[in-house]
Amino acid sequence: MMTIERRLADIAAPPAPDWARLRAGLAERAHAEGLLDVAYASVDSPLGVLVVAATPAGVVRLAFDNEPGDAVLAELAARLSPRVLEAPARLDTVRRELDEYFDGRRTNFDLALDWALTGGFRRKVLDATARIPFGRTGTYRSVATAAGSPNAARAAGTALATNPIPIIVPCHRVLRSDGTIGEYRGGSGRKGALLRHESGRDAAPREW
Amino acid sequence: MLTSATLPPFEQVVERHGLDVWRFAVSQVGRDRADDVFQETMLAALAGYPALRDAGAVRSWLLRIAARKAVDEFRAAARAPVPVADPDGAGLVAAPEPADEELWARVRSLPTKQRLAVALRFVLDLDYADIGDAMQTSPEAARRNVFEALRTLRQRFGPHAASPAAVLSGEGPRR
Numbered sequence: 001m002m003t004i005e006r007r008l009a010d011i012a013a014p015p016a017p018d019w020a021r022l023r024a025g026l027a028e029r030a031h032a033e034g035l036l037d038v039a040y041a042s043v044d045s046p047l048g049v050l051v052v053a054a055t056p057a058g059v060v061r062l063a064f065d066n067e068p069g070d071a072v073l074a075e076l077a078a079r080l081s082p083r084v085l086e087a088p089a090r091l092d093t094v095r096r097e098l099d100e101y102f103d104g105r106r107t108n109f110d111l112a113l114d115w116a117l118t119g120g121f122r123r124k125v126l127d128a129t130a131r132i133p134f135g136r137t138g139t140y141r142s143v144a145t146a147a148g149s150p151n152a153a154r155a156a157g158t159a160l161a162t163n164p165i166p167i168i169v170p171c172h173r174v175l176r177s178d179g180t181i182g183e184y185r186g187g188s189g190r191k192g193a194l195l196r197h198e199s200g201r202d203a204a205p206r207e208w
Numbered sequence: 209m210l211t212s213a214t215l216p217p218f219e220q221v222v223e224r225h226g227l228d229v230w231r232f233a234v235s236q237v238g239r240d241r242a243d244d245v246f247q248e249t250m251l252a253a254l255a256g257y258p259a260l261r262d263a264g265a266v267r268s269w270l271l272r273i274a275a276r277k278a279v280d281e282f283r284a285a286a287r288a289p290v291p292v293a294d295p296d297g298a299g300l301v302a303a304p305e306p307a308d309e310e311l312w313a314r315v316r317s318l319p320t321k322q323r324l325a326v327a328l329r330f331v332l333d334l335d336y337a338d339i340g341d342a343m344q345t346s347p348e349a350a351r352r353n354v355f356e357a358l359r360t361l362r363q364r365f366g367p368h369a370a371s372p373a374a375v376l377s378g379e380g381p382r383r
Contacts, residue, residue: 004361007308008315008330011231022230022243023222026250035254038217077217082258084217 027087037081039090040073046102047190050167052094055080058112059094062165064186080116098167104197107134109168122159124148129160132173135198139177153177161185167194215263218254225267226250228332229274235315235327236278237285245281249274271332271342275324282320314364318357321345325353326361 014022030036038060040053051072053061060080063072077084088095093111100106115123128146132138138146144156160171166185172194176182184191226246233245252273260269315323321343328339329350339350 004311004358004365005330007311008235008326009333010308011234011331013227014230019227019230022246023226025243026222026247029247029251030254033251033255035251040219073217073219077215082215082218083254085219085222085254 023086024089027085028089030083030085031087031090035083036085036087036090037083038076039085039087040076041086041088041091041095042069043091043095043098045098047186047193050098052091052098053084054091054094055114055116057114057116059165059168060114060116062167064166064190066187067185094168101167102197111168113165113168117164118159118162121147121149121152121155122162125156125159126163126169126171129163129171129174130169132170134170135200137173137175137195139175140182141177143174157182170194173198215257215260218257221253221257221266221270222250225270229270231331232271232274232327233278233281235312235331236323237281238312238316241281241285245274245277248277248281252277268338268341271328271334271338272344275328275342278324279320282316282323311361311365314361315357318360321349321353322357322360325350326357329354 013019027036027039031039036056038053038055040051040061043050043052048065050065051061051063051067051069052059053072053076061072061076063069073084097106097109097111101109115126118126124147125143128143129138131146132143140153140156140160141150143160144150144152147156149155156174160174161183163169163171163185166172172184172191174182181188181191181195229249230242230246233242233249237245249270253270256273260266315326318326324343325339328334328342329336334342336347336350336354339354340347343350343353345353
């Protein structure tokens, strides 16, 4: 016969679907009560799984899978707030717009952005970058000029390399003055895939 | 020095300790009310989390909150009639009741401190120092509460391998 001690230990965890629903309910209540400072979700894309995070102000971070997810979340906790929860429903609009973009049905994003992870000159460079339309490209020098410092092409490069919201803030549209592709936070293969997608040469960006 | 800058994302707290909070809640208030205790615990923890000084103490801190919320819910349940189950089951975790419902009914009739202590000891496998932490009492008081709970449960459910004497003589938890 089982001991009382063993019988007391016997409460099972809930089945996975119920647990997922309970977790989702927690995230929604946290949001409703103003306690969800950073919501995040994984989003499938042709360029791999993306981690997308938003604050109540807007989208604050997008990361490709060449950055470890744990490190991305740890950075958000340290720099913004440790009140970070996975909350897929909070990212539904972002997910839909990304899907439409990759399907070729959307050429610009209609999303609120939170610039909390950047500032100063970098912010100005990213603002200038966000105005480059779908299918067009700029250079490091042109975005530096648009940001008010024509001689700061190198600093503009740094700003783009640390863009916290790639794809949505289209830093992939900024090339070197000699026409070569330049670096990219998600790797130059992904940058090339996005440029081919926007030039119409690929129906959808492919794995690089 | 540990500051809030070293706190991991709260998501990690839910991942590592959430299921234990839920199982503890079932032990205290039953399956139908466990979801509420889980959510109230996690929301209170989320509210206070940025002020937590020591990231290493997060588990005992979380269990203290869970113990408090379980006692609140237990008292509310004692005053209120048993709720009618939501017809479409929304918001209710549909896990089976603990198989041993008769035993759990007896646990829930124990005095509050014994009820908490015996669940922390055997559902979550805490040692007496950690039970003391979670209940904000001494390890000795925690051990005494577990002993009294087991003695009461044995009167109803018969003799068993680990005797109350073994608990009192300092035989620690199996690790």
